[in-house]
Amino acid sequence: ANDKGLIRDSWERLGKNKLPHGTVMFARLFELEPELLKLFHYNTAFSSVQECLSSPEFIDHISKVMLVIDAAVSHLDDLHCLVQYLVNLGRKHQAVGVKTQSFNAVGESLLYMLECSLGPGYSTELRDAWVTLYAIVVETMSSGWTE
Numbered sequence: 001a002n003d004k005g006l007i008r009d010s011w012e013r014l015g016k017n018k019l020p021h022g023t024v025m026f027a028r029l030f031e032l033e034p035e036l037l038k039l040f041h042y043n044t045a046f047s048s049v050q051e052c053l054s055s056p057e058f059i060d061h062i063s064k065v066m067l068v069i070d071a072a073v074s075h076l077d078d079l080h081c082l083v084q085y086l087v088n089l090g091r092k093h094q095a096v097g098v099k100t101q102s103f104n105a106v107g108e109s110l111l112y113m114l115e116c117s118l119g120p121g122y123s124t125e126l127r128d129a130w131v132t133l134y135a136i137v138v139e140t141m142s143s144g145w146t147e
C-alpha cells in the first residue's frame with residue numbers, strides 16, 4: 001500500500017507535462033542501447049539520436065509510452081484491467097523488431113529519469129516500488145511475444 005503511495009506521489013511530482021521526462025528517458029535508452037535507434041524508422045531511418053529525439057513521430061511515441069505508464073499508475077489497484085491491452089502492445093513491439101531483453105535497458109532508463117527528475121526525492125524504497133510495477137508491465141507485455 002505504501003508502494004502505491006510512493007508511486008502515485010512521485011509520478012504526480014513530475015508535473016502534468018511528462019514529455020520532457022520521457023525525452024530524458026529515451027535519450028538515456030539510446031546511450032545504453034544505441035542499436036534501438038534503428039527500430040524507429042518512420043519513412044526514413046534517423047542518422048542521429050538528436051534527429052530521432054526531435055522528430056514529431058518519435059515525440060508521439062514518447063507521449064504514448066508516458067500514457068501507458070500513466071495508465072499503470074492510475075490502475076495500481078486493478079492492473080488486471082490493463083492485461084489484454086499490454087499483451088497486445090507486446091505483440092505490436094515484437095512485430096516492429098523489439099526483443100524482450102531490451103526492456104531491461106528501458107527499465108534502467110526509467111529509473112535514471114526518475115532519479116534525475118526527483119532529485120533528493122528519489123529513494124531506495126521508491127526505486128523498489130517502481131521496479132516492481134515496471135516488472136509487472138514488462139512481464140505482461142512480454143507474454144505477447146510468440147515464437
Ligand code: HEM
Binds near residue numbers: 058066069092093
Ligand atoms: C508503438 C518501438 C518501448 C508503447 C511503437 C512503434 C515502434 C515502437 C517502432 C510503432 C510506431 C509508433 O507508434 O511510434 C519501441 C521500442 C521500444 C519501445 C524500440 C524500446 C525497446 C515502448 C514502451 C512502451 C511503448 C516501454 C510503453 C510501456 C508504445 C505504444 C505504441 C508503440 C502505446 C503504439 C501502439 C499502437 O499503435 O497501438 N513502439 N517501443 N513502447 N509503443 Fe513502443
